[in-house]
Amino acid sequence: MLWTKTFIPTLREDPAEAEIASHRLLLRAGYIRKLTAGVYNYLPLMQRALHKITNIIREEMDASGAIEITMPVLHPAELWQKTGRWDTVGKEQMRLKDRHGRDMVMGGTHEEVVTWIVRGELRSYRQLPLNLYQIQDKFRDEIRPRFGLMRGREFIMKDAYSFDRDETGLRIAYNKMVDAYFKIFKRCGFDVKMVESDVGAMGGTNAHEFMVLVNTDGGECTILSCDRCDYAANIEKAVSIPMALPKSNEEPKSKEMVFTPNMRTIEEVTAFLKKPAEKLVKTLVYLADGKPVAALIRGDRQINEIKLKNHLHCLELEMADPATIVRLTGAQVGFTGPVGLKGVPIVADIEIKSMVNFVVGANRDDTHIINVNLDDFSVDEFIEIRCAEAGEVCPRCGIGHLVSSRGIEVGNTFMLGTKYSDPLGARFIDENGEEKPFIMGSYGIGVTRTLQAAIEAFHDEKGIIWPKSLAPYDFHVIPLFMSEPRQKEVAFDIMSKLEQAGYSVILDDRDERPGVKFNDADLIGMPVRIAIGEKGLKEGVVEIVRRKDLKMEKVPVEKAAERALEIYREL
Ligand code: ATP
Ligand code: MG
Numbered sequence: 001m002l003w004t005k006t007f008i009p010t011l012r013e014d015p016a017e018a019e020i021a022s023h024r025l026l027l028r029a030g031y032i033r034k035l036t037a038g039v040y041n042y043l044p045l046m047q048r049a050l051h052k053i054t055n056i057i058r059e060e061m062d063a064s065g066a067i068e069i070t071m072p073v074l075h076p077a078e079l080w081q082k083t084g085r086w087d088t089v090g091k092e093q094m095r096l097k098d099r100h101g102r103d104m105v106m107g108g109t110h111e112e113v114v115t116w117i118v119r120g121e122l123r124s125y126r127q128l129p130l131n132l133y134q135i136q137d138k139f140r141d142e143i144r145p146r147f148g149l150m151r152g153r154e155f156i157m158k159d160a161y162s163f164d165r166d167e168t169g170l171r172i173a174y175n176k177m178v179d180a181y182f183k184i185f186k187r188c189g190f191d192v193k194m195v196e197s198d199v200g201a202m203g204g205t206n207a208h209e210f211m212v213l214v215n216t217d218g219g220e221c222t223i224l225s226c227d228r229c230d231y232a233a234n235i236e237k238a239v240s241i242p243m244a245l246p247k248s249n250e251e252p253k254s255k256e257m258v259f260t261p262n263m264r265t266i267e268e269v270t271a272f273l274k275k276p277a278e279k280l281v282k283t284l285v286y287l288a289d290g291k292p293v294a295a296l297i298r299g300d301r302q303i304n305e306i307k308l309k310n311h312l313h314c315l316e317l318e319m320a321d322p323a324t325i326v327r328l329t330g331a332q333v334g335f336t337g338p339v340g341l342k343g344v345p346i347v348a349d350i351e352i353k354s355m356v357n358f359v360v361g362a363n364r365d366d367t368h369i370i371n372v373n374l375d376d377f378s379v380d381e382f383i384e385i386r387c388a389e390a391g392e393v394c395p396r397c398g399i400g401h402l403v404s405s406r407g408i409e410v411g412n413t414f415m416l417g418t419k420y421s422d423p424l425g426a427r428f429i430d431e432n433g434e435e436k437p438f439i440m441g442s443y444g445i446g447v448t449r450t451l452q453a454a455i456e457a458f459h460d461e462k463g464i465i466w467p468k469s470l471a472p473y474d475f476h477v478i479p480l481f482m483s484e485p486r487q488k489e490v491a492f493d494i495m496s497k498l499e500q501a502g503y504s505v506i507l508d509d510r511d512e513r514p515g516v517k518f519n520d521a522d523l524i525g526m527p528v529r530i531a532i533g534e535k536g537l538k539e540g541v542v543e544i545v546r547r548k549d550l551k552m553e554k555v556p557v558e559k560a561a562e563r564a565l566e567i568y569r570e571l
Contacts (some may be wrong), residue, residue, distance in 0.1 A: 003508045009033075010520050020218040021149035022456035025464050029524045038145025038153030042448075044522060048472035048504075049451055050156070054135050056187045056469060057158050057445060064180040066131040066160050067544045071113045073137060077103035079112040083423045088201045088315050094139040094153075106139035109202075111420045111442055114161040118438060119426035125165045128428065128438075129173055133160035135447060147218060149448040156447040163421075163438045165430060170415055170439045176430065177443045181210055181411055184445065188454060189467025190410075195223050195231040197305050202442065204416035209234055210445075211407030218456040219406025224388055228400025234409075236306040240382070240392035240402055248356045253371040255339070260368045264334025266299045269368060273359060276300075280359045281352060281372070283336040285325050285344065288314035292328055294361050296338055296348035296379070298355070301386040308385045311347070320543060329363040337361035338377040339369055346381045408453040411445040433555065456523075464525030465547050468571055471508040474498070475564060476526040480514040480533040487532045490542065490557055494530055497561035503568070522547070527567045530560060546571065 009030040017034070018024035026032045031046040042050060058068065077095070080086040086093075086105075094106035107113065114132055122130065138157045145153050162173035178194065185192040188367065197209040211223055211234075224240070225232035233239075263272045270277050280299030285292055286308070293312065297303050309317040322333050328344055329336045336507050337360035338346050352358075357371045369376075390404035421427070423436040432438050451470065458465045468474070475498050479491035488509075495505045508517045514533070521529050531543045541554040544564050548571065555563040 001504070002505050003506060003510050008045055008520075009043070009523065010523055018148065020147050020150075020456065021459055022218055022452045023150070025455050025459055025523070026148055029464055031524075032148065032563060035242065037457075038142060038151065040149060040152065040154075045472040046158070049466075050447070052470050052472070053188065053447055053451055054158075057135065057184055057447065060180045060184045060187070061133050061158070061160065063183075064176045064179075066133045066162075066180075068134060068137060069117075069132050070134050071107070071110050071117070071418065073107050073139065075105040075107050075113055076317040077105055079116060079424070080105055081114055083420055085112070085201065090315065092140050092142065094141050096172075108138050108140040109157075109442075109444070110134070110159055110246065111161065111202075111416070111440070112235060112424065114427045115420040115424045115438075115440070118163055119421075119424055122163070122426075122428055122438075125428055125430045125569075127163065129164045131160055131162040131173060131177075133158060133443075147220075149452040150218065150220070155449065158445040158447055161504055162441040162443070164440075165428065165436065166439055167417075169509050170417075170441055174413060174415055174441050177207070177413055177441070181413070181443075181445070185210060185410065185450075187213075187469050188450060189469060190454070190457065192410065193223065193225070193361045193407065195225070195407075196237050198234065198237045198310070199414060200306075202414050202416070203419040204414045204442075206415040208413050209409045210411040210413075212410055212450075212453045212457055213405050213407045214453070214456050215406060219408055221407045221409050223405050223407050224390060224402040225405065226397060226400040227403050228395035229394060229397035231394050231396035235387055235404075236304065238388040238402070239395045240388035241380060241395055241398060241448055248354065250356045252373045253357050255369050255372045255376050257362055257364075258368055258370050259366060260335075261366045263366075263368070270299070273368070273370065273371075275359060279355075279357070280356065281338075283338055283341075283361055285320040285328060285336060286317055287320050288312045288317050289322070290316075292320060292344045294336070294338065294341060294344045294346045295385060296346060296352055297386055298349065298351050299359075301349065301351070301389075303349075303385055304387045307383075308347070311383050311385070329361075331361070331363045331365050331367075335363065335365055335367060337363055337369060337372075338379070339363070339372060341377070345380045346378070347381045347385065349385055350382045350384050351386065352379075353382055392438075408449065408456060409446070410450045410453050411443075413443045414441060416440040416442055418521040441507070444506040447542075459525075462519070462550075463523035466527060468527050468568070471527050472504075474503040474528070474568060475505045475524050476521050476524075476529040477505055478514070478517050478529060478531045479507070479509070479522060480517070480531065482509050482511060484534060486537055487534065490532045490537065490560075491530075493507065494532075494564070496560050498564065501561070501565060501567070522550075527571055528564055530564055542543075 015027045015422040222235040224238040277299035418437040479487040
């Protein structure tokens with residue numbers, strides 16, 4: 001392909017809107033352009049990379065026995081109402097009304113639709129197992145679309161759905177998908193980590209995420225994994241064996257109000273009262289589906305809102321706004337505490353059970369209470385709501401310690417059970433003639449997110465470094481000056497040899513300065529580039545550079561294509 005015959009609008013400057021390297025590079029290297037928040041055009045280079053990744057995914061999905069279909073983007077609302085997800089997915093769902101005023105949904109995932117298909121078509125256990133997949137645009141009105149394709153409002157997903165007669169069948173289907181995922185991501189050049197995850201609004205019993213570990217701001221997820229065994233979990237789900245707290249032999253004292261003018265944060269209060277954060281209890285007021293609830297946690301800990309939300313069985317959990325806090329507690333934000341708090345249920349982290357003489361807000365402006373003990377207030381429930389932390393003991397082996405890393409979730413797998421088949425009445429007849437609901441699993445891969453994750457994981461300050469399997473072109477040929485007939489001739493000759501060998505080539509035939517062409521080659525990131533210049537040709541050589549480390553080799557003109565192929569194969 002000639003550069004001037006395709007469309008690669010590279011930019012000289014970094015686009016201001018991009019916060020992370022991969023987003024910046026996708027824009028600068030002319031792969032994508034934004035249409036509106038979280039919605040992107042995929043330009044020709046992106047389109048080619050998409051072909052590469054979807055081929056890999058298709059090959060591995062087909063090899064696993066899954067069957068490709070295409071379901072509609074547009075769904076009738078009734079299906080989502082039947083499963084209850086009309087309410088649970090809530091504002092993230094893109095909705096519209098048709099001309100008759102009927103509610104419609106733009107699909108963000110397809111459990112409802114696929115279950116509907118199977119409900120109408122499958123009757124017997126003999127037709128099982130079945131795994132249907134598609135690769136398609138998904139729509140989600142994300143609260144914070146950001147980082148380009150990482151969190152878009154329209155994005156491409158591979159979604160697969162398995163149907164089995166029992167739990168054993170589901171396990172087999174699940175493991176097949178896990179194997180396929182490892183193969184897919186390996187072929188994309190990643191070493192992914194499979195971690196336990198919260199099931200969220202998807203429901204079901206068991207779920208895993210596949211993470212590309214990156215040490216950059218693009219890693220939205222925090223993962224805790226054991227340094228001894230294979231335990232690994234998203235921090236939303238991770239647990240740990242709480243460190244044995246030294247049993248306090250402090251005598252409980254009587255509580256006492258203290259003046260803490262304008263001291264609202266844990267840092268301010270600890271500094272002012274000269275007490276460590278472990279001696280404080282934070283009281284956080286949330287609204288769970290609009291109803292207030294106070295959550296208590298030790299001062300130096302973080303609340304795991306997913307655990308709290310799961311415990312409260314609510315659809316939406318949000319921090320109460322300042323006005324609500326004043327109304328409920330009688331004091332400004334920063335002075336909330338459990339003592340004398342009326343009309344608000346209190347849940348407390350289990351660690352608080354072993355605390356003595358601690359500090360809480362007094363529900364009075366500029367005031368805290370010191371030497372508070374458990375019998376000074378009542379707790380409705382003690383639950384584990386703190387985030388596990390790095391350094392704590394692994395819950396699986398009990399020996400190793402948890403270490404923290406950052407990752408990009410590129411795929412996930414859910415054991416759904418009958419969460420969708422039950423409400424939609426999707427049943428089959430088993431070998432004893434009994435009617436039973438299908439046992440389902442669902443399996444997603446963020447196709448566009450994975451491509452961007454590859455860039456986040458593989459780039460340098462000059463540009464993208466594509467893994468061979470995803471690169472839009474295998475080779476990049478640069479005649480320094482197209483106006484020089486000999487350079488042009490050699491360049492075209494090398495391109496045709498490489499193409500005849502079955503590889504794809506982009507040839508930069510622009511009338512640009514060589515510096516511009518080299519910068520663009522580094523930026524767009526093809527694995528091997530061949531530069532043909534006047535000086536080299538005088539010596540009878542061309543320069544072959546591999547993008548990954550910019551290692552250069554001078555190769556005789558007549559050997560150029562052959563040697564370029566060797567270098568490519570060794571990558
Ligand atoms: P997240 O926790 O990142 O919001 P999710 O749990 O909502 O992801 P799923 O509903 O399971 O994700 O979707 C399957 C896959 O689709 C995810 O693993 C991810 O790779 C991708 N994905 C999800 N949301 C987006 C999005 N807004 N933009 C791009 N890819 C996404
Ligand atoms: Mg999501």
